[in-house]
Amino acid sequence: MQGRQTLKKPAAGNVGERMARSRNTGTPGNTDHQTQPAAPPKDEAANAPRSRTGAIDRVLQILDGLQHANRPMTAYEIAQTAGAPASTMYTIINDLVDKSLLTRAADGTIWFGPRLYRYGLTYAHSLDYLAIAAEEMQRLSADVEETVQICGREDGMMIVLQMAEGPGHFRVTSRVGSRVPINWAASGRLLVGHLDDGEREDFFRRYGQPSPTGLAETRPDVLSRIAQESFAARFALQIGESEASVACLASPVCNVGGECVITISIVMPENKAKQGIDRYSAAVRDAAARIEDRLGWRAGA
Template sequence: MSNEKFAPPTRTKERGLERAFLILDYLCTISEPQRPIDIATGMGAPKSSIYELVGLLTTAGLLERTDSEGRVFLGRKLHYWGLNYLKNFDITRHARPVLEWITDQTRETSQLCMLERDKYFVAMMNEGSRPFRISADVGERTPIPWTASGRLLLGHLTTKEILALIPPEDFICPNGGRIDPQEYADSVHKAWKEKFFSFDSIADNFTHCFAAPVLDAEGICQSTVCIIAPKQDAMENYALYRETLIQAGRRLSYLPNISNDYI
C-alpha cells in the first residue's frame, strides 16, 4: 500500500493551509460577509489563491455564501466545532458561576478575559447591577497594552518575547498618547510578581479596571477574571474588589496537588 497520502505536507500546502486560516480569522475580525475579491484586497493576498481557498472552505462548510453577489461568511460547521470545544474547555464551563459570584459580591460587571495571538478579548461577561452599562463587547479584539489583564496574560514571557509579540502600533493609546514599550514590559513583570493588576482605563476617562490571573497546570496565566468599575467606586471599594478577584482567580486556577480538579 502506498504511503503517499500520509506524507508530510509540502511548504506550498502549509502556506495554503495557513492562508485558509487567515481568511477565517479575517472574516471573524471584520464581522461581516465579504466577496472573495474584497477579502483578497483586505488581506493583501493574491486574488487567485483567495478565490480557490474560499471555494474549498465553502465546500467544506467552514464558509457559507450569504447573497447573490458571492459574499461569504463563517459557516455553521464552525459553530458546531465551537459547541464541542465549549463542552471540553473547563474554564468556560466553570467560569459562569464564578463571574456571577464576583458580581454578587461587588455589583460590578465581571469578565473572563483571554488572548488570541497578539490581541486581548473578553471571552465571557456577567453584567453588573448598575442602571447603566459598563463593559466591553464579548469577542472584540483589543490591543493588549490597553488592558489590565494584558499585564498578567503576558507575565510568563521575557521582555524580548513581549516586545516581539505586540505590534508597535498597539502601544498607541486611543487618545493618541504612546505607551513606552520598555516601561510596559516592566509593568508586566511587576504585575506578574503580585498576581494582580489594576489601573484607570485607557479606553475611557471614568472607569478603573481590575484583573487577577487564572493559572493552568504549569502556573501560566491562560485567562483572567476582571472587574470594570467607576473610578469613585473603585477607590472606595478597592480592597473588596481586589480580594474578590484574587479569590475568584484561585477558584478557577488549576492546582496539580488538588486531585486534578479545580478549587
Template sequence: MDDVSAEMINRRARGLDRAFEILDFLRIKRQPVRPNEIAQAIGAPRSSVYELVNLMMRQGVLEYRGDDGRVFLGRKLYFLGTAYAEQFDLMRECDKLLAKIAEETRETSQMCLLEGNKYTVAQMKEGIRPFRISSNVGDPVPIPWTASGRLLVGHMSDAEILDFIPPEDFRLPNGHWLDPAVFIAEVRKAKEDGYFTFNSIVETFTHCFAAPVYQADQVCIATLCLVAPKEDGLRNHARYLRSLLDAGADLSSRLGHAGKRHVHSA
C-alpha cells in the same frame, strides 16, 4: 519525498494558512464581506480566495449572507466552538464564576486570554448597568492597553516581552506612546502583587481590575476581570478585587495550580 510531493504539501499548507486568515478577517470584521473585498483586505490573490471561500462554503464553514455574494462565518463553526468549550476546562469552569462575580459586584465580569500577540475577551457576563462599558468578545486589543496584559506576559523575560509585543502596540488610543520600560515595570509589579488594576487607557471613565488564572506550570493562562465606572471602581476597590482574587484562586486550583491563595488587604 520527491520535489513534486514536497511542493504539493507546501501548497496545501499555504492554503490552510490562507483559509485561517480569511476566517480571522471575518471574525474581526464581524460582518458579511464579498470575497474580492476579503482578497484586497488580506493582500491575497482573488483566485485563491474565491477557491478557498467556495471550499469552505461546501463544508459549512462559511455561508452566504444576503443576495449580493457576501459571505460570513458558518454555523459549523458554532458547533465546533461548542464542542471545544465543553471539553476545555477553563471555559467550562469559568462560566459560573463569571456569573458569581457579576452578581457580587453588579459589574461586568470577563475572562480574558492572549490570542497570538493580542489580548481578547473570551467570555463575559454583563453587569446590571444600563450602558455597556466592555470590549466585544473576540476583538483583538493591543496588550499594553489592558490591565490583563500586565499579568498575561508575566512569565516572559524583558527581552521576550519586547519581541512578543509589536512596537506599534505601545501607541495608546490617545496617540501618546507608552514607554516599554514603564510597561515592563508594571508587569513585574503585577506579578509580585498577584493582580493589576488601573484607570483604563481605552475608556477613560472606567477602572479595570485583573486577577490571574494559573495552570499547573505557574503560567498565567487567563485573567478574570472587572470593568467598572471609575468612581465605583475606586470606591469599592478592595471588595471588587477580593471577589476577583478569590475566583481566580478557585479556578487556578481546579486547573491544577498548587500556589498559595493571594491575600489582599485594603
C-alpha cells in the same frame, strides 16, 4: 540477402537532416536525445504538499481577516485584506460556504458558519478550566453586579474568551472574541507577567501599540516593570487606556507552573472603580483564587 538488406544506406536528405539536428543541439551524431521527453523537475513531488499548504494558508487568511474585522465582509474585501488574487479567494470562499464553514448573507457578505461554531463548542467543552472559569465569572458578576470577563492571550493580543454582563445599563464595547493590543489592558499585562524580564520587554517592544485614548503606556521597559509588579500583586488596574471612562480590574489565573493561563476581570465605569477599589480588587482576586483552587493549581489545594 537478409544481412545485406539490414545495412541499407539511408537517403542523403535524411543524413542532412540528422546533421542539422546535431548542429542545433550540440549532440554529435546521436539523435536519440531528440525524441526523449524532458525529465520532470526534481522537486515535483515537493510541489504537491506546498500547494496544499498554500490553500490552507488562504483559508486561515479568510478566517483571520473576518475575526480581525469583527464584522461580515464581502469576498472582495477579504481578498483585498489578504493581498490575494480575487479569483482564488472567491473559489475558496465558495467551497467554505458549501461546507457550512462560512455563511453568505443576502447582501453577499461573508461571515463564520455554523460548522465552525460546533467545532468551537467541542473545543471549549474539552477545556475544563474554561468551564470552571465561566462558573466563577457568573458568580463574581452577580456578587459585584458588574460586567466580568475571562481573557486569554493570542500572540500579541488579548482576547475576550467569555463574558457575563452586569445587570445595569453600563455596556462595554469589547465582546467575546474581541482582541486588543496586550499593552492596552490590565489583563494583557498579567498574561505576560510570568515571563522573564528580557522576554517581557522584548514582547512589549514587538507588540505594544498606542491606544485610541493616547493613555496606554508604550515604553517596553516601563510596561515590563508594571507587568512584573502587577503579576506579583495578583492584581492589575487600568483606567481609560483603551476606552474613555472605563476601568478594568483584573487578576491572573495561574497553572501549577506559575504561568498565567487566563485572567478574570471586572469591567466597570471609572468613577465606580475609584470609589470601591478595595472591594472590587479583593473580589476579583478571590475569584481568580477559587478558579485555581477548583483546578488544583494552587499550592496546598
